[in-house]
Amino acid sequence: MQTDQQMPFRRMILSVTVRFWPPSCLFETRRPISTPPPHLLLRTLLKRCSNLKTLHQVHAFMLPRALHHDVSLLSFFIDACSFLGFFVYAYSVFLRAPHPNTFLYNTMIRFLSRSDSIVEAILLYKKLRAHGLPPDTYTFPFVLKVVTRLSAIRWGTQIHCQTLLTGLDYDVHVVIALVQMYSSCGCLGDAHQLFDGVNFRNVALWNAMIAGYAKVGEVDKARGLLEHMPQCHRNVISWTCVIAGYAQMDRPNEAIEVFRRMQLENVEPDEIAMLAVLSACADLGALQLGEWVHNYVGNRGLNQTVPLKNALIDMYAKSGKIGKAFQIFEDMKNKSVVTWTTMISGFALHGLGREAIEMFSRMQRDGVKPNDITFIAILSACAHVGLVKLCVWCFNTMRSTYGIKPKVEHYGCLIDSLGRAGFLHEAQELVRRMPFEANAAVWGSLLAASNIHRDLELGVCALQHLIKLEPYNSGNYVLLCNMYSSLGRWDESRTARKMMRDKDVKKMPGGSFIELNNRVYEFIAGDTSHPQFSMIEELLFGVDGKLKMIEYPQRDSVGSYEFDMV
Missing domain, CATH: 1.20.5 (Single alpha-helices involved in coiled-coils or other helix-helix interfaces)
Structure with missing residues (x-):
């Protein structure tokens, strides 16, 4: 007699059987009715699995039929487990495999490389070699991906040596994985040596080298590679790596310039490219170009993901259109913690502290847990509107309620709030008590507070620390000279000017940007x-x-x- 638990699985097998044998066959007496072959039935059953219970049932279906001895079928079963997120169960099935070969090891290493147990993938690779199984052109890329995630250069160099021993060091997939590994570990010289040493250079290899330079901030070298790359090989990934690199290095002009080049070569940008361009537009306040990107995304039907909408909110907020940013926020059905934080930061940037605080309250009511960046935004908003008590309450709440340990940026916001409100003694005391060395932003906040409340001694103290932290910032020296002069301390003023000359500190020329016809022009004094x-x-x-x-x-x-x- 069938139990209630067996019935759903029986129905699933019956439905699969009917799929292989159409209903018309059931009425043909001449053709015998039978279930499909076990291996075909198993593959179809695994595609229909949706939870651990159905996986257990399929596993029970495999064992009496000895299907677990078929490495390809067992690999398919492990893939199904990993797709559904049952990592421990998949690993336990692998460990009990009767005769695992390189193919099955590759499946498990690839699966572990995507999980949180990435160190297990390295141990599994060592086990493969200990059992005398030969690694192949799939094994090395999978295990090198783990090394890349761990930034474990020593393991990476050992695996590179093993590729030499197996003669697979010139396989295109292995070379690409090695270039990515060395680049991510900061060994760009080794990565470029590999790149120069091969006689084949496909699109993926070029892109791996360009991405490596862009990732560590050497964007000019990445762009140089892009220029030398055959035009037929340049794709959206090649261009996006350079655009994103410039945007991350706070060089938005170059980012937009490369984007223009990309358009001239008729390369269609994707969502990732749009994210990079919107970041550059936000930094420059290039509203016209940002609006063009917004329209482009809508007209081309690109997937308007949450990160892309977050970037649009950020761009409009930083370009002066806080109302448009809020409209996009309100129209979003799915909002991440980044969405809320971006909107709060936008309000704070525009001095709309009360709106930012209300947005924070809405976020809490919606059950979204704020992160450390959210608290920087809300503390900054409190400082802008002079809500010192609320600022102190938020600072204390982040640790007591959300378990977030305050960083120097959070202390800086609280010090700024106290300084703006005239609590200069309390601000200085907090600087002394905080468990970090005060950075330039903290001393800059105290300097601003000293200017507001005419505390020249505090201003001089702040500027002395700023000069130590930023020895080549000409503005600090000029302010220090002016403050000494206002106190009648002419000798110190002359000493500060001499110090500036001795260190060969150049005064930064003034500059401005103007956007016209979707292009941003930069003007620098004296240029x-x-x-x-x-x-x-x-x-x-x-x-x-x-x-x-x-x-x-x-x-x-x-x-x-x-x-x-x-």
Whole structure:
């Protein structure tokens, strides 16, 4: 008699049998009705598994038929377990495999390389070699992926030696995996030596080398490789690596320039490329280009993922359109913690502290757990609107309620809040008590507070620390000289100026950006390299002359003031 637990599995087998034998066959008396072959039935059953119970039933179906002796079928079963997330069960099945070969080891190593038990993959690779099984062109890429995730360069070099011993060091998949491993571990010289040493260079190998340089911040070298890459090989991944590299290195102008080149070569950008471009637009405040990207995403039907919408919110907020950012936020059905944090940061950036705090309250009501970045945003918002008590409460809550240990950035926000509100003694005391060395941002907050509340001694103290932390920031020296002068300490003022000359600190020229027709133009004081410099200079002189004509009649009624034209 069948139990209730057996019935669903029986129905599943029956449904699979009917799939192999159409209903019409059931009425043909001449053809014998039978179940499909066990190996075909097993594959179909595994595709229908949705939980651990059905996997157990399929495993029980395999054992009496000795299907677990078939390595390909056992590999298929382990794949099904890994797809459903049952890592421990899959590993236990593998350990009890009667005769595992390299193929089955590869399946298990690949499975472990994607899980949290990545060290087990290395141990499994060692077990494979201990049993005398030969690694192949799949084994090495899988195990090198584990090394890449762990940044374990010693293991990586050992595995590289083993590829030499097996003669697989020139296989294209192995070379790509080695280049990625060396690049991720910061050994770009070794990666480039491998790249130069092969006589084949397909798209994946070029992209691995470009991504390696971009990842460690050597974006100019990545771009140089892109320029030398055959045009027929350049794809969206090649371009996106360089664009994202420039964006991450706070070089948005170059990021947008490369994106323009990508468009000229008729390469269609994907969601990842759009994310990188939107990041550059946000840094520059390039609203027109950001709006073009937004329209492009909508018109081309690109997958509007949560990260892409988060990037749009960030771009609009940093480009001055906080209302548009809020509209995108409200239209989103699925919101991640990054979505909420980005919106809170946007409100804080615009000085809308109360709106940011209300957004934080909504986030808590929706059951979304804030992270450390969220608290930086909300603490900054509290500082902007002068809610010192709320700022202190949020600072204490992050540890007591959410178990988040405050970082130097959180202390910096609280110190900024205390300083803005005039609690200078409390701010200085917090700097002394915090378990970190104060960074430039912290001393910058105290400097700003000293300027607001006319505490010159605190300002001098903050600037002295800033000069130690940022010895080549000319602005710090200028402020220090001015503060000493205002205190009548002329000798110290001269000493600060001499220190600036001795260290050969150059004053950074002023600069500005302007966006016109989806292009961002940069102007730097003293720079005459712009191709239309003469026209710009002539126009500026005209504007300057008109301003002076307006200025003189107003002096009698308004009082004299200084007009400085750079």
